[in-house]
Amino acid sequence: MSRKQIAAANWKMNLTVQQGEELLDNIINKPHHLNDNQLVIFAIPAPYLTMAQHKIAEKKGVYVAAQNCFSKKSGAYTGEISVEMLTSLGIQFVVLGHSERREYFNESNAFLAEKINICLENNIQPIFCCGEPLSIREADTQNEYVAKQLKESLYHLSAEQLAKVIIAYEPIWAIGTGKTASSAQAQEMHAFIRKDIAHVYGTEVADSISILYGGSVKAANAVEIFSQPDVDGGLVGGASLIADEFVAIINALQ
Ligand code: PGA
Numbered sequence: 013m014s015r016k017q018i019a020a021a022n023w024k025m026n027l028t029v030q031q032g033e034e035l036l037d038n039i040i041n042k043p044h045h046l047n048d049n050q051l052v053i054f055a056i057p058a059p060y061l062t063m064a065q066h067k068i069a070e071k072k073g074v075y076v077a078a079q080n081c082f083s084k085k086s087g088a089y090t091g092e093i094s095v096e097m098l099t100s101l102g103i104q105f106v107v108l109g110h111s112e113r114r115e116y117f118n119e120s121n122a123f124l125a126e127k128i129n130i131c132l133e134n135n136i137q138p139i140f141c142c143g144e145p146l147s148i149r150e151a152d153t154q155n156e157y158v159a160k161q162l163k164e165s166l167y168h169l170s171a172e173q174l175a176k177v178i179i180a181y182e183p184i185w186a187i188g189t190g191k192t193a194s195s196a197q198a199q200e201m202h203a204f205i206r207k208d209i210a211h212v213y214g215t216e217v218a219d220s221i222s223i224l225y226g227g228s229v230k231a232a233n234a235v236e237i238f239s240q241p242d243v244d245g246g247l248v249g250g251a252s253l254i255a256d257e258f259v260a261i262i263n264a265l266q
Contacts, residue, residue, distance in 0.1 A: 016222045017238070017265045018178065018245035020053040020139060021252030022079065022107065032060050036067050038255035039262075046073040050265045055079050055107045055139070055247075058093055065102055077105035077139065080113060083126035095134040106131055107247075109141045109165065111184045121164030128165060132173045139178045139247065140166065141226070142205075146185035154183070155204050162208060171213045179223045180247040181205060186227025188249060195236045195243075198225045202242035231260035238264050 027035065036054065046052065055077040056064050064076040082092035098106060108131070109124045124140070131138045142161040144154040158181070166174060181201050186193050193201075202223045210218035225237055226247035237243055245265055251257040 014049065015220050015244055016049055016051050016178075018051045018053060018222055018224055019258070019262045019265055020055060020077070020107075020180070020224060020245070020247045021258055022055045022110070022226070022247055022249045023057060023252060024079070024112070024249055025057060026253055027057070029060050029063060032056060033063060033067070035253065035255055036064060039258055040068060040071050040074060042255075042259045044259070044262050046262075046265075048073075051075060052262055053077050053105055053139070054252075055105070061098075061101050061103060075105055076103060077107055078103055079107050079110070081106050081108075081127060081131065081136075083123065083130055085130065095130050095136055098136060099134055103136065105137050105139060105178075107141065107180075108138045109161075111141060111143060111182060111187060121161055124165040125168060128169070128177070132169070132176060137176050137178060139180055139224070141180045141182050141247070143182040143184055143187075143227070149183060149185055154201065158201065158205060159208050162205065167212055171217045174209070174213055175217055175220055177221065179205060179221060180226050181223060182226035182247060184227075188228070190228050192228040192233055192237070193225070195233075195240050198237055198243055199240035202240065206242055229261060231257045231264070234261045234264035238266050 052074045068074045078098050081095050086094050108127050113119045128138050142158050144157040148154050148157045183193050206218045222244040224245045224247045225243050229246040229248045230251040
């Protein structure tokens with residue numbers, strides 16, 4: 013299978029620039045055996061993008077991502093980050109629709125569709141997050157919930173555009189809680205997502221899309237989760253702030 017296997021770090025709103033530099037040094041200078049099909053992506057705070065771009069410049073298979081961007085090209089949007097700003101720094105990836113942005117900044121599926129569009133128009137690959145809250149999981153309606161997120165934010169895209177999107181399935185009840193979905197639960201949802209995409213775009217497109225799992229991934233569970241056939245790596249919060257943990261997670265890529 014040729015889809016990319018990806019270890020993505022999500023630093024969220026953590027670390028000073030000095031701490032970030034040290035962490036990057038401690039991770040990227042460790043020997044990794046990334047093959048051509050494996051990527052490491054650091055989604056880091058916007059003020060540190062330039063620093064990180066310089067640090068990873070020589071590192072094959074290692075990329076920097078923004079954690080967010082705005083839906084408009086440019087203009088009077090104080091405090092926002094445009095895709096043009098990101099591309100001018102050489103950034104090729106952006107995380108969109110993280111559950112924290114959906115919850116605290118009211119980002120809707122429709123608004124995320126606009127952000128997805130402007131990213132793809134500018135050759136930035138979105139890492140699109142989806143996933144259900146606990147109440148939905150308890151009601152066993154997570155498939156419908158995630159299908160709606162995919163439909164409303166992604167399914168207006170052409171097959172060619174969709175193929176550039178990386179999906180991160182992050183059950184909200186597993187984020188930062190230490191409570192990981194079991195590898196069977198992750199596989200079940202990832203297979204569902206792939207089937208849902210196949211239904212709209214065909215199996216070739218569906219099979220080419222990387223679907224990452226997020227939610228309390230750590231060194232101790234990464235091998236097991238990444239071994240699932242439809243899990244193509246992880247989006248990692250807490251454990252990505254600890255060099256040894258994230259190095260082990262990179263090495264757990266299959
Ligand atoms: P976590 O966060 O690994 O700390 O659970 C994952 C995420 O929010 O992307």
